Amino acid sequence: MSEKYPVLEGAEPFYFEGNRVGILVSHGFTGSTQSMRPLGEAYAKAGYTVCGPRLKGHGTHYEDMEQTTYHDWIASVEEAYQWLKERCDTIFVTGLSMDGTLTLYMAEKHPEIRAIIPINAAVDIPAMLPVRQLEDMRYLDAIGSDIKKPGVVELAYEKTPVQSVKEILTFMDEVKADLHIITCPVLIFVSDEDHVVPPDNSQIIYDEIGSEIKELHQLKDSYHVATLDNDQQVIIEKTLKFIDKNL
Incomplete structure (x- = not known):
């Protein structure tokens, strides 16, 4: 099924070529790359190779x-x-919300991934x-747009397809089990x-x-879209320290 709507301005995938350490930066459910671009740009500025994919069906129209x-x-x-594998020797993965879930999935399927950074990830x-x-x-x-910071808006869909929620529920069950x-x-x-996403999801992940x-x-x-919120810089700084420590 090919997408029938054009990609929204600001929702395009982004790629930054840097050193041999790669960071996969992925956005959330019904959202777009706009929510992760500030992180991607900061990691690229630090010298890393960064890839921020647009998930299929996202960044266009909810249909x-x-x-x-x-x-x-x-x-x-x-x-x-x-x-990233074609360009890097070491890869880290980070993701927001459903892509925190996808980040966990990638770690389950690719044990060679060096480390992961899920942000408000969903499993339950x-x-x-x-x-x-x-x-x-x-x-x-x-x-x-669950954002505490005044005046900041997430580029996300104005409606949520019921079918898509059913998909994410099935996916969360699979990821949680592993x-x-x-x-x-x-x-x-x-x-x-x-x-x-209830905050106790992160405790479940930590424990399991x-x-x-x-x-x-x-x-x-x-709030939920922390990558665009007041703690954006905290996420960037702590992630860069974490990556440096785990290289």
Whole structure:
């Protein structure tokens, strides 16, 4: 299924070629690369090779997203990973929200990944479960732009396809079941107040991953889209220190 809508301005994938250390930077559910670009630019400025893929069905129109599956989203991240593998010896992966989930998935499937940095990652959202039973509703309200900082808006869809929620629920179940497989170093960021993903998801991840080196860092001044929020610089600085420590 090809997308029938053009890519929105600001939602394009981004690539920065730097040294032999790569960082895969991935956006969240119904969102776009706009939410991760500040991080990608900061990591590129530090000298790293960075890839920020646009997930299939994202950054265009919610009708495109409705036609995609979580396998399509995995394929988008795998393609970005291959781009980095061709240029880098060492790869780190970071992602926001559903792409925190995809980040965990990549660590489960690619043990050679050096370390991961999930941000407000989702593995268990009880409030979403009733959506599985919806058959006569096509769209839900938007979930984007959960940001504390005044005047900052996430480039995200104004509606959330029910079919896409069903996809993410299935994907979360799969990833959660295999968390114990993850053994690479993990730095988990979690907002104290998040109106999309319950903060206890990050504690579940911390408790269930098999990694010996793992940190859970609380973000005191941001909501769900922390990468565009008040703690953006905290995420950048702590991630760069974490990467340097784990090279």
